[in-house]
Amino acid sequence: MRALEGKRVVLTGSRKIEEISALIEKQGGISVQRPIQETKKCSVQELEPNIRRVIEDGTDWAVFTTGIGSAVLFDAAEQLNLQQAFIEALIKARIAVRGYKTAQIMKKYGIEPAVIDDDGTNDGLLRALEPFSFDQQNIYLQLHGEPVPKLVQWFEERNADVFQVLPYQTVVPNLNVVYQLIEEIINGTVDVVAFTASPQVRVLFKTAEKLAVLPQMIEAFQEKVVAAAVGKVTGSELTERGVQRVIVPEHERMGAMIVAIAAHYKKINV
Structure with missing residues (x-):
């Protein structure tokens, strides 16, 4: 049987x-x-201001929380002929990632994370970030389908300026x-x-x-x-x-x- x-x-x-x-x-x-x-990806036009923001203004930290969200951003940058500029801007920042799929995306584009979670969870990501100071730091935060107040609050409590990016939505x-x-x-x-x-x-x-x-x-x-x-x-x-x-x-x-x-x-x- x-x-x-x-x-x-x-x-x-x-x-x-x-x-x-x-x-x-x-x-x-x-x-x-x-x-x-279902996962509904944002259009390239919707994501363009988010991508240009990093390229033009830079960021102290870029935090990526999902593989699919990261991939959507890099694909949109490529369609805008901005992928190389986007990668170069990220290389200048400190990178934190959650999950092995996200880490694989970073590796694909030659980006070395400074921080990787230990268990694929938001709590694991925050534990890994704990040793760092975020006082007056700019955070480019890629979220996963919907707002995550816990993550945003954690950075804001440490006097960071958080810019949230949602490359896709959960519907x-x-x-x-x-x-x-x-x-x-x-x-x-x-x-x-x-x-x-x-x-x-x-x-x-x-x-x-x-x-x-x-x-x-x-x-x-x-x-x-x-x-x-x-x-x-x-x-x-x-x-x-x-x-x-x-x-x-x-x-x-x-x-x-x-x-x-x-x-x-x-x-x-x-």
């Missing part, structure tokens, strides 16, 4: 749906597609799909909910709170439905909201998450 035989596994993201569904079905599972979050493609998923979780008509990005967690839990069914949903995750996360950051979003049982793969990959889910069921079915 295959590990996920008959298990209904929900995918809450919109990326690589077909590939991940094939992995689920190979393990005998049923892929349930419930995209509750909910269809709110009715979120309602449907909440009902399925509470009723236990799905077995696993696999989160591929932390905004998906925030969308689901905020919506459940607005519907006044958050306690019921958390209870369902404890008793009937397994929560899985693609990595530590997404996993911490779940645990911080009271979900105690979260499957997180050792390697932050979607395929590794499905393997980890299968391993969980193999273990309990022995």
Whole structure:
């Protein structure tokens, strides 16, 4: 018997749906597609002032928090014929990055970070930044899909001037799909909910709170439905909201998450 035989596994993201569904079905599972979050990239025209600001005015620090956000900025700079000038401006600054994907983007463009987090989280990034002084420093802060007041406040408390850049936005493609998923979780008509990005967690839990069914949903995750996360950051979003049982793969990959889910069921079915 295959590990996920008959298990209904929900995918809450919109990326690589077909590939991940094939992995689920190979393990005998049923892929349930419930995209509750999408990434909408900003246009080149929208990003041009943000790129020119660094080129023309410079910055003391540039802080990059996601690989996709960093890539969007470099791609936009290239389309504007400003990529080399953008890179040269960043090389003059101190660079801090969160996450291995972000570090890979910097390496691609020959930029050496002064600071790298130790665990892929915002808290890890702030721990790594703690030894430095930011008094009267300019911070070019690339955020991940939505405002992050905690990061901005941390720098401002240290008397820094923060310029926020959001190269992409997190959007909910269809709110009715979120309602449907909440009902399925509470009723236990799905077995696993696999989160591929932390905004998906925030969308689901905020919506459940607005519907006044958050306690019921958390209870369902404890008793009937397994929560899985693609990595530590997404996993911490779940645990911080009271979900105690979260499957997180050792390697932050979607395929590794499905393997980890299968391993969980193999273990309990022995």
